[in-house]
Amino acid sequence: MPKSRTVAIVSSSTPFLHTLVAALTFEGHEAVTFGALPHAVKYAVNETPDAVVVDVSSRPPCDEASLSKLVRTVGRDRVWMALPMGMSPWKEDAERLGIDQFLKTPIQPSEVEEILTDLQGLPQVLTSARGEMPCGAKSRYFHIEDMPNNRYFLTASPAMWRIYENVCLLAAVNVPVLILGESGVGKDVIANLLHKRSRRAAHPFCSVNCAALPSDLLESELFGYEAGAFTGAVKAKPGKFEQADKGTILLDEIGEMSAPMQAKLLHVLQDGRYSRLGARSVSQADVRVIAATNVNIEDAIADKLFREDLYYRINAFTIEVPPLRERREEIPYLVEEMMKRQSAVLNQEPVYISPRMMTVLQEYQWPGNLRELGNAVTRMQVLKGHESSLADIESKMVGRTSGVHACAVDTQERTNNVNEMRSIVRNFRDQTESRLIQQALEEARWNRRQAAVALRISYRALLYKIDQYRLKDTRISVRVGATQNRLTAQA
Ligand SMILES: Nc1ncnc2c1ncn2[C@@H]1O[C@H](COP(=O)(O)OP(=O)(O)OP(=O)(O)O)[C@@H](O)[C@H]1O
Numbered sequence: 001m002p003k004s005r006t007v008a009i010v011s012s013s014t015p016f017l018h019t020l021v022a023a024l025t026f027e028g029h030e031a032v033t034f035g036a037l038p039h040a041v042k043y044a045v046n047e048t049p050d051a052v053v054v055d056v057s058s059r060p061p062c063d064e065a066s067l068s069k070l071v072r073t074v075g076r077d078r079v080w081m082a083l084p085m086g087m088s089p090w091k092e093d094a095e096r097l098g099i100d101q102f103l104k105t106p107i108q109p110s111e112v113e114e115i116l117t118d119l120q121g122l123p124q125v126l127t128s129a130r131g132e133m134p135c136g137a138k139s140r141y142f143h144i145e146d147m148p149n150n151r152y153f154l155t156a157s158p159a160m161w162r163i164y165e166n167v168c169l170l171a172a173v174n175v176p177v178l179i180l181g182e183s184g185v186g187k188d189v190i191a192n193l194l195h196k197r198s199r200r201a202a203h204p205f206c207s208v209n210c211a212a213l214p215s216d217l218l219e220s221e222l223f224g225y226e227a228g229a230f231t232g233a234v235k236a237k238p239g240k241f242e243q244a245d246k247g248t249i250l251l252d253e254i255g256e257m258s259a260p261m262q263a264k265l266l267h268v269l270q271d272g273r274y275s276r277l278g279a280r281s282v283s284q285a286d287v288r289v290i291a292a293t294n295v296n297i298e299d300a301i302a303d304k305l306f307r308e309d310l311y312y313r314i315n316a317f318t319i320e321v322p323p324l325r326e327r328r329e330e331i332p333y334l335v336e337e338m339m340k341r342q343s344a345v346l347n348q349e350p351v352y353i354s355p356r357m358m359t360v361l362q363e364y365q366w367p368g369n370l371r372e373l374g375n376a377v378t379r380m381q382v383l384k385g386h387e388s389s390l391a392d393i394e395s396k397m398v399g400r401t402s403g404v405h406a407c408a409v410d411t412q413e414r415t416n417n418v419n420e421m422r423s424i425v426r427n428f429r430d431q432t433e434s435r436l437i438q439q440a441l442e443e444a445r446w447n448r449r450q451a452a453v454a455l456r457i458s459y460r461a462l463l464y465k466i467d468q469y470r471l472k473d474t475r476i477s478v479r480v481g482a483t484q485n486r487l488t489a490q491a
Pocket residue numbers: 151152153154155181182183184185186187188189190252293294370371374
C-alpha cells in the first residue's frame with residue numbers, strides 16, 4: 001500500500017499551490033501550505049514533514065539562514081526548490097546550501113509525477129520525531145496561512161483543520177458559502193481565506209456589514225446609485241457588487257438583514273442581475289457570494305425573521321466555526337503567533353508567557369473568542385507580561401466560576417471564597433493599574449492623548465481612570481511651587 005506523506009509547500013502562487021496540493025491530496029498525501037519560508041521552517045522543526053517544496057519564483061529569494069535551517073531540519077533529499085523555468089541566479093545559492101532537486105515553474109505534470117514517485121522512495125520520518133508544543137498539545141493540525149493586509153489564518157485543532165480542508169476544496173468551486181459562528185470566531189478570516197485560495201484571488205474581496213446600515217443605505221451600498229437618484233446623490237457611485245466584480249463579496253451579519261432587503265438580495269442571487277439606484281440599465285454580477293452570521297438562522301426562519309428561500313440560496317455549503325472554548329488546544333499557538341506579530345508591530349521583544357499565565361488563558365471561557373484573545377495578548381504585550389495584564393481575565397473567571405470546580409464546594413463557602421478572591425484580585429489589579437497609568441502619564445509628560453495611545457486604551461477610558469485613581473500631575477505642583485518660590489524670592 002502506498003505510504004501517506006506530509007509535504008510542506010512554501011509558495012505565494014495560487015496556481016502552483018493548486019496543482020501541487022490537488023495532486024498530493026489525490027494520492028492520499030497531506031499538503032500543508034505556507035506563504036512565507038520562516039513559518040514553514042518553524043513547522044518543519046516542530047512537525048518534521050516528509051518533504052518540503054519551496055517555490056521562489058514569485059517572490060525574492062528566501063533568506064539563506066532559513067533555507068539552510070530547513071535543509072538541516074528535514075534533510076537535503078527531502079527539499080525541492082521551484083524556480084522560474086528552472087533557471088535563476090538563486091539556483092547557485094541554493095546548490096551551495098545543499099539543495100539539488102529543482103522544479104520548473106509553471107510546474108509541469110511530469111514534474112509532479114516525479115515528486116510523487118520520489119516521495120514513495122523516501123524512508124518514513126519517525127512519528128515520534130514529530131514535535132509537540134511546550135504545552136504538550138500535538139501540533140499535527142498546526143498551519144499558518146498568510147493573507148493580504150497582514151491577516152493570517154491559523155489552525156491547530158482537528159475542528160479547524162477540517163474547516164481548512166473544506167475551504168481548500170470549496171475555493172475551487174463557485175458555490176455560495178454560509179459561515180456560521182459566534183462573534184469573533186474568525187468568520188471574516190475564513191471568508192478571506194476562501195477568496196485567497198480561489199481563482200478570484202487576483203480580484204477584489206469586498207465585505208459589507210449588513211447589520212450596520214439601515215435598509216435603504218444598505219441597498220445603495222450593495223448596488224450603488226446614479227447621480228440624482230436621491231437627495232444628496234451628487235455623483236454616481238458603484239456598489240459593492242460592482243466593486244467586487246470577478247472577486248468575492250462577503251455579506252457579513254446577513255442574519256440581521258431587513259425583510260425588504262432580503263427580498264432584493266434574493267432577486268440578485270437568483271439571476272445575478274441588479275441595477276444601481278436610479279439607473280435604467282441592468283448589470284450582471286460576476287461575484288462569488290459568501291455570507292456570515294452569528295444569528296441562529298434556523299431559529300430566525302422559524303420566527304419568520306429570515307426568508308427560507310434566501311437561506312437555501314446562500315447556503316449551498318455551510319461552515320460552522322466552533323467557539324474558542326471548544327478548541328482550547330489552539331490557545332498556546334494563537335497566543336504565540338499573536339504575540340510575535342504584536343511585538344513586531346510595537347517594535348518590542350515578545351513578552352514571556354509563564355505556564356501559570358498560559359493556564360489562565362486556556363481555562364478562561366473567551367466569550368469574545370479570538371477577538372478577545374487578541375486584545376488580551378495586546379494588553380500583555382503592552383504591560384510587558386506583568387501579572388496585572390491577567391488580572392482582568394482572572395477577575396472575569398472568578399465571576400464565571402466553572403461548574404466543574406464549584407459544584408463540590410458548599411454554596412456559602414464558595415460565595416465567601418469568590419468574594420475574597422474577587423477583592424484580592426481587584427485590589428491587586430487596581431494598585432498595579434494605577435501605577436502603570438501614572439508611569440505612562442509621566443512618560444508622556446502628562447499628555448493624556450499620548451498616554452492613552454501608549455496604554456492602548458481610549459482617551460475617555462484614560463480620563464475615567466485618572467479620576468477613579470485620583471491621579472495627579474506631580475510635575476505641575478512642583479512647577480507651581482517653583483514659580484511661587486521664584487515669585488516669593490523676587491518679592
Ligand atoms: N483562525 C484564525 N487565525 C488567526 N487569527 C484569527 C483566526 N480567527 C480569528 N482570528 C482573529 O480574531 C479576530 C476576529 O476575527 P473575525 O473578524 O474573522 O471574527 P468574526 O467571526 O468575523 O467576528 P464578527 O462576527 O464579530 O464579525 C480578528 O482579529 C482575526 O484576525
